[in-house]
Amino acid sequence: MLKERIELYIENEFAQRISSEQNFFYQKGQDALNKWINMELTSEQADSIISLSLDYNEFKKIDTSNRELFPITQLLFEIISYCDNKANGKKHHNQYDDSRTFANAGVRMGAWIRNLVEYKFNSQNVSGSIKNAFNYLLDPTNNTTILSENHRKFIVEYFLKKDYNSADFTDDCKSIFKNYSLSVLNDENYTFYISSLIYSVANEWKPKVSLKFKDLVKKLESHFISEKIEFSFDKLTSRSRFIWISDGSKIIGNHIAHYEIGFRSISANKNEIYVDIHFEGNTKTEKDIFYNTIKNLPENLEWFDWQNSKSIGFKEAYKLDDEDIIDNITSALEYIEDNIGDSIREIISELSITNANIIENKLESMKQPLNQILYGPPGTGKTYNSIDSALKIINEEEEQQLNWDDRNAVKNLFDKRVTEGRIVFTTFHQSMNYEDFIEGIKPEEPEKEGDPVIYKIKYGILRNLCIEASFEIAQLREDDITDEVLDFSFLYDSLVENIEEELIAGNSVELEIKTGAKVLVDSISQNGNFIIKHINGKKTYTVSKNRLTKLNSVIKDLDKVTNIADEFKSVIGGSNSSAYWSVLNAIQKEKHNIPRNTEKRKYTFEEKKEVVSSLSKKDFIGKKGKPFVLIIDEINRGNVSQIFGELITLIEEDKRLGKKEALEVTLPYSKDKFGVPANLYMIGTMNTADRSVEALDAALRRRFCFEEMPPSYDLKELQNEIFGHKASKVLEKINLRIEKLLDKDHKIGHSYLLNKNENSIIDSFYKNIIPLLQEYFFGDYSKIGLVLGKGFVHLKESEGSDIFAEFYDVAEDFDNRNVYEIIDYRKDKLNGKINFGQAIQVLMKK
Structure with missing residues (x-):
């Protein structure tokens, strides 16, 4: 095996580079060291360098202002940059393009400097790894890049089965490879070549040392x-x-x-x-x-x-x-x-x-409030600004470097945060309810035809986001509880899966209880709980995952439990302790089967739920996890009291988890304890033309900060001229009249006139502004005329006085009533009437 690994390394690209190098692989390091050793110094320079080498903090402060010593310090730093991969400023001082070094020594910079100076004046006083490094640079043929004396000892004992002698070490290394056909183009590179080979199999010769x-x-x-x-x-x-x-x-x-x-x-x-x-x-x-x-x-x-x-x-x-x-x-x-x-x-x-x-x-x-509502008339950029506000709350490196004037970049980053789950966007409407927002019982589609419909508790928008936000806080814990919960969840699910297979196959499954007796697993419930009963017994007991998780977090060793009834009851309340003990025992026996992955763990939402359910109020104190943002567009269109329910209290800043006045409630469907973490932010938008702030639920008004977003007339996108008038002035004139006739809540937003020219403004009037006015005034065209003028609304010619059907004397009341209509300049049927530009002049009273 060892021979195969060495032969494999010989084919390695780096090994090939060493063997084919024509020059000494660290020629620049050798030149620098020789330059230092042979450098002539004045007595004053020598004294200064020796003195400074004893205090590295002072030594590194020498800069270009010290013309005598600065070049010397840079030369010493260069020498070290070839010797140690961990040297400070290696890339700056190393003269090779690949910043090559021959050792991963990890020697302190102060020690390198001190010994380099000592090596020049009293080389016999330098020893150990540092001396081995300098000896290699000066005479690579008779020295190796294995610097550590301990490593040298381990290598000789492992490969050659003899005692280590420093004088023989280079020859010993060469003898290890006497049966291999190794060759280098430059003989000075041979010892570096074989040193690299030896380190490529370091796990073979390095002793295994394990500390607590x-x-x-x-x-x-x-x-x-x-x-x-x-x-x-x-x-x-x-x-x-x-x-x-x-x-x-x-x-x-x-x-x-x-x-x-x-x-x-x-x-x-x-x-x-x-x-x-x-x-x-x-x-x-x-x-x-x-x-x-x-x-x-x-x-x-x-x-x-x-x-x-x-x-x-x-x-x-x-x-x-x-x-x-x-x-x-x-x-x-x-x-x-x-x-x-x-x-x-x-x-x-x-x-x-x-x-x-x-x-x-x-x-x-500049602090963003936890709960805020952006309110104003249509078209004032409430949703637009909610995106900016959400990103400013996230405020990570990308947000801090963002060009806020580049709307595409802002929207792209917003979309990215939505994909990551950091921002959630939703819209309230009349049919939105508590079950959609918090939790509710909803049907699950059967896996196959003929299976019964299963009803399960499903989390809503807010609760899902609270899980994500709380999980971020859970990851700040200094202990291993998060991993323990997830490991237990994995083992629990594996046990459920294995037992279900046994039960489907018709086999009985027995679990051991503390006395050594057995209980039976009767079934696995639709919710994944164990249904346990005693052998020959009829009564069944439910063992739930949630309660078992709490037991596992408190009781690490079941063998130390003396009174399971009392100890279990103190953790999870009343239960059949033998049933819970049997399942927990079966799971804890399988701890060694937990898969270990060196990659960063990716968590499923179900795993996050498990972790969050294990948190206590204390776990939130003093923790500031990454922020999460919920944007609720058109918040006033939903029935807020119905949607938030009892959670309207929990969103208050001082009632959030981690605060002194933190509150939790028991949810009606799941019976879970629930609170809102302090790293969850809410941004609502509200169209005041639909409902004024005063008409909002009083409880909601108390718990949100309100930021008015009126029309902005000073935006640069409104300064373009339309038929001789700035767009901002046209908008301002329209809104002044609306406020007189109605109120400020029904003004027209600036977005309808942004960047408009004399062509695009026409569509904006007929597709946005006039329809809004028709809605505001309920089709009373006389009031629309007071806003826009005769250029847009004109009096229809009378059709005569005899137009109504005979109906007592009521017709007389309407015969002389004025009827108005909107002039549509988009149609080419005006025949001599004024054009759109002239209508704007009339609107502006010019």
Whole structure:
């Protein structure tokens, strides 16, 4: 097997590059090191470099203003960039197009600098991995790129079954491959070639070392103390999967910003250790200011989503069984500190003085309310603006970089958020009810003809979105409860499926209870619950998934349960404890069958429901998950009291989950506890021509902020001239007359005249404005005439006084009544009458 893997690597593209390279593969590194060793320095330069090499923070501050020392520092950084893949500024200093390095050493930059200087003046004082790196660059034929002394020892013992001797190591490596036909074009590349081969099968010779997280932290603390590394560790709890770390000054180390080593709950692989700096301020401002200020990160660092904001992490993750995990974590932590530590401390200082208050005040003034209604006459852009408002609430990186003047870009991003489920758009109407909005019992179509119709509880629009929003908050938990719930759900569903197959096949299924006796699974209900009965018994007991999930979250080990009746009752209330114990026992025995996937987990809606049902009110406190937005268009066209029901109270800001006055209700159909999370926003739109704000349900008015959207006359799209008058002035004149005759709620919106020319304005009048006026005035054309003038409405010629049928003396009342009609300039039948442009002049009284 080992031979096959080595032969496979020989065919690898990188191995082929090494073997076919004409020059020494790291010639530029060798030249740089030789240049440093042979460089002549004045005594003052030598003293300065030696002194600065002992303090890396001071060393890296040397810039172009120091003409004597700056070139020296850049040369040393260049040498390191060939030696260590994790070197700071590797891409900047490395002179190769592919930024090639020969080791993944993870040595601290301060140690590299200190030893490079020492190597020039007292090379005998340099030892270990760093000396091995320099020796390789200077004499690649007789040295390898396997730098770690530990690795060298493991390799000799594994391949050659003998004790390690440093003087013989290069010859030992060559002897490993004596039976292979290996060749390189340049002999100086042979040791790098075989070193790469050896590392390609590292999992064969590296010993498997597995630590518990708390043991790792203890080893790190001891290492930091012995190496005099100025970081201090927070207290570690027994079950913790992360540890906070402070810098030497204790400025970085609190909730605003702290170094952290541990498992990321958002990571696809829960067993990987990350080295991060987290920003978890009290306000969104304190979190976001770091992301908004630090524009460019070094190559080995990246931003990642964390606690409704962004934090910074080292790109590489580690495993507890990594042999070099102590050195790797130390190197990663110092890399973050060396590259951005000063910037973080500067931002924290500014926050503590004035910036926090200034920015917080600005953000507070721009804060979007949880519940808002945009109201105004038709055509004022309420729905249009609800899209903008929803995106501003989401306010992620794409929204922050969005060109708000590009409507196509805005709409495309809105559509994307709708597809993602972050924004839901719905319209209220007269037939909308509680069952559509919250939950209701509805039929399910049978899977095949002849099957009975099944009625199930279906979630409505609001409850579905509350599940999504609450699930985001569930993912912020630092524990593993979310995964535990989902794993239990998977095992429960698998058990249901297996038992159903047995029952369909006519087999009986027995489950063991705590006493060792057996119970029977009588059936699986339509809702997926277990129906249990005792052997030879007639009475059945229902075991539901919801209650079993609660039991599993509290009782991890059934063997430790002494009184199942009392302990089960304290968790799920009254039940047949033996029935529940039998099913829970069967599920917990199958924990080892949970599939593990290293990719980021994708959750079904049913899985999200399971997780959310496991949350308590405490889980929402202090959590600010990603925002979700529900847009309700035409909110005043539905019966709000009927649609919202008892939930009208829960949408209040101080009644949301996570708030001090948080409330939950028991829903009438499912009997589930339900509350509205604080990361769910509602935007309603309301056409005041249909119903005024005052006519709205009083309970709704109290719980929503109202933003009036009147016609806007100063829009640049209204400044074009139409028959000698600005469109804005025409609209303003029409609305002034409507307000006199009716009220401001029935004005005409600006959207009907946006970007209109002398041709398109005609259609707008006849397809939008005049029909609205006909609706507003109930066909009273005399009032329409008062708004538009004689140019649009004219008096029809009288047909005479004898036009009615004989009917007592009533006809006399109507004989002299004036009748008006709309003049339609779209028809070519006007014969001498004024044209549309002249009608506009009449409207404007010009």
